[in-house]
Amino acid sequence: MKKNANSTGSNKISTFVLAAIYVTLILSIVAIVVALGAFSEGSVEVTIYLLAIGFIALGLSGYYLFQSRKHVANLKIENPQILTAIECAKCNEKVSREFKRGDFVFKEMEKCPKCESMGRIVAIYREVKEKEKPLKV
Amino acid sequence: MLNVLAQPSILANQFLGSGDVIVQILSLLSYLFIFVFIFYGQRIQMYVMIREVESSLFKLKIMKEEGRKTAIETIKEIGKPTTDPSVKVDRYLEYFTIAPQSMDPAGIVYKLDHILDVRDERMKDEVKFMAPASDEVQVYNLENTLEAAMALNFIYKVVRHYYLQGKKTLSLYTIMQLQMILPLVMKEAEAYSSALKAFAYGQPIGDGAGPLIAAKLMHGQPLRKVPKDCVVATVQFEGRTALVLKAEGPGGNVGKPGDAVKTLIEENKGKIAAVIMIDAGLKLEGEALGEIAEGIGAAIGGPGVDQFKIEEAVVAEKIPLYAVIIKEDIGDAVSMMRKEISDAADKAIERVRDVVKERTKEGDQIIIVGVGNTIGIGQ
Numbered sequence: 001m002k003k004n005a006n007s008t009g010s011n012k013i014s015t016f017v018l019a020a021i022y023v024t025l026i027l028s029i030v031a032i033v034v035a036l037g038a039f040s041e042g043s044v045e046v047t048i049y050l051l052a053i054g055f056i057a058l059g060l061s062g063y064y065l066f067q068s069r070k071h072v073a074n075l076k077i078e079n080p081q082i083l084t085a086i087e088c089a090k091c092n093e094k095v096s097r098e099f100k101r102g103d104f105v106f107k108e109m110e111k112c113p114k115c116e117s118m119g120r121i122v123a124i125y126r127e128v129k130e131k132e133k134p135l136k137v
Numbered sequence: 138m139l140n141v142l143a144q145p146s147i148l149a150n151q152f153l154g155s156g157d158v159i160v161q162i163l164s165l166l167s168y169l170f171i172f173v174f175i176f177y178g179q180r181i182q183m184y185v186m187i188r189e190v191e192s193s194l195f196k197l198k199i200m201k202e203e204g205r206k207t208a209i210e211t212i213k214e215i216g217k218p219t220t221d222p223s224v225k226v227d228r229y230l231e232y233f234t235i236a237p238q239s240m241d242p243a244g245i246v247y248k249l250d251h252i253l254d255v256r257d258e259r260m261k262d263e264v265k266f267m268a269p270a271s272d273e274v275q276v277y278n279l280e281n282t283l284e285a286a287m288a289l290n291f292i293y294k295v296v297r298h299y300y301l302q303g304k305k306t307l308s309l310y311t312i313m314q315l316q317m318i319l320p321l322v323m324k325e326a327e328a329y330s331s332a333l334k335a336f337a338y339g340q341p342i343g344d345g346a347g348p349l350i351a352a353k354l355m356h357g358q359p360l361r362k363v364p365k366d367c368v369v370a371t372v373q374f375e376g377r378t379a380l381v382l383k384a385e386g387p388g389g390n391v392g393k394p395g396d397a398v399k400t401l402i403e404e405n406k407g408k409i410a411a412v413i414m415i416d417a418g419l420k421l422e423g424e425a426l427g428e429i430a431e432g433i434g435a436a437i438g439g440p441g442v443d444q445f446k447i448e449e450a451v452v453a454e455k456i457p458l459y460a461v462i463i464k465e466d467i468g469d470a471v472s473m474m475r476k477e478i479s480d481a482a483d484k485a486i487e488r489v490r491d492v493v494k495e496r497t498k499e500g501d502q503i504i505i506v507g508v509g510n511t512i513g514i515g516q
């Protein structure tokens with residue numbers, strides 16, 4: 001597997017891109033500070049231009065920084081909760097518990113807490129909360 | 138504070154001068170932008186696409202490494218090997234299968250069947266060799282885990298190939314094609330990635346909807362094995378005699394329903410009134426998960442060998458072939474079974490009941506086949 005380790009060179013946000021983002025961030029702050037100075041001098045036109053440039057650059061660099069963090073956060077692989085549903089063959093009492101290795105559907109197993117007779121696994125599933133809203137089309 | 142602020146404003150006045158100069162600079166910048174976008178627009182677009190592909194490739198790399206890690210950890214935990222299985226796992230991940238030559242397609246199904254049998258046997262032997270302490274069910278589950286890791290490895294390598302080729306040749310169209318299919322590729326890779334844990338722990342997957350329904354029908358009845366890796370039970374169903382068939386569980390196994398159906402038809406020559414196949418079917422976007430649909434034909438996926446054999450067997454005896462499918466997308470089919478699919482099993486049984494009542498007569502003998510991977514599902 002080592003042979004693939006350095007194959008892409010894209011395993012993080014490029015240093016050059018990060019440097020450019022930080023330089024833009026600093027310059028945007030400088031532009032805003034200069035705009036405030038220009039305002040105190042009474043040059044309204046210069047203030048407006050500098051403020052516009054400053055805020056646009058600040059917004060863009062902030063957005064890219066946020067995106068790069070989101071990109072890293074998205075890489076986590078989720079482990080959903082798996083439930084095992086057990087039904088008593090005699091009294092039909094149903095209980096659910098977390099999945100254990102070795103469980104399988106129709107396995108005869110632990111005693112029913114109600115009537116003490118043997119229960120069996122009737123389902124193993126995961127429940128997913130839908131993130132997307134269904135389209136009404 | 139005002140003095141500090143005044144200094145930069147003096148600089149600004151010196152450099153930026155009056156409003157006219159700023160307007161000139163801004164118009165110059167606009168021309169520059171137009172010029173750059175006319176001559177370098179496509180290249181900029183390509184770099185944006187390359188960045189997108191790069192970030193997906195990074196994600197695929199993590200998934201692939203996670204797959205390898207899960208496979209190795211599971212082999213160590215279950216198989217208790219005496220040596221480190223990493224080298225063998227790496228070798229396994231690189232295995233390939235060469236499809237038979239199709240210039241003269243006559244007899245290709247049996248050639249493909251033979252190649253798949255040899256592959257299956259070889260893979261199982263490798264797993265037994267890697268994990269000597271594992272039982273038969275665990276061997277099946279480990280094989281499935283390794284298959285998922287293998288799929289992730291393959292997807293990663295193919296995407297990397299086109300990415301590097303596009304970058305090397307600076308071909309917009311190579312990168313563009315890759316970028317366009319990436320959402321689908323990522324969806325499949327994510328599905329395999331979540332399937333890894335299911336296979337490693339022996340949890341049922343969405344593709345097991347067919348075997349789950351067959352298991353519900355045959356549970357508690359005497360079973361017998363039929364070739365290959367399948368079990369059959371004779372069940373009284375709505376006044377008909379149903380031969381309910383599924384792959385033998387609870388190990389990760391799809392069996393060979395083609396051979397099994399052929400055997401049952403030959404054993405009951407001229408007596409079978411209908412064959413009903415139940416399988417997970419791909420849903421279209423917008424359709425509900427776990428929706429049941431009914432149709433005609435052999436509901437079975439895979440390389441086509443089993444479908445061919447079933448069709449061949451039913452055509453020879455002129456037996457009608459019906460299909461009931463439980464709709465799900467590719468992600469749900471290879472990952473842990475969702476509650477909606479598990480709940481759909483009872484609705485599917487009702488649909489099978491309707492088909493049987495409508496299409497056959499009391500006293501008839503029928504075959505009901507639950508098609509799919511029976512991992513985590515007994516009988």
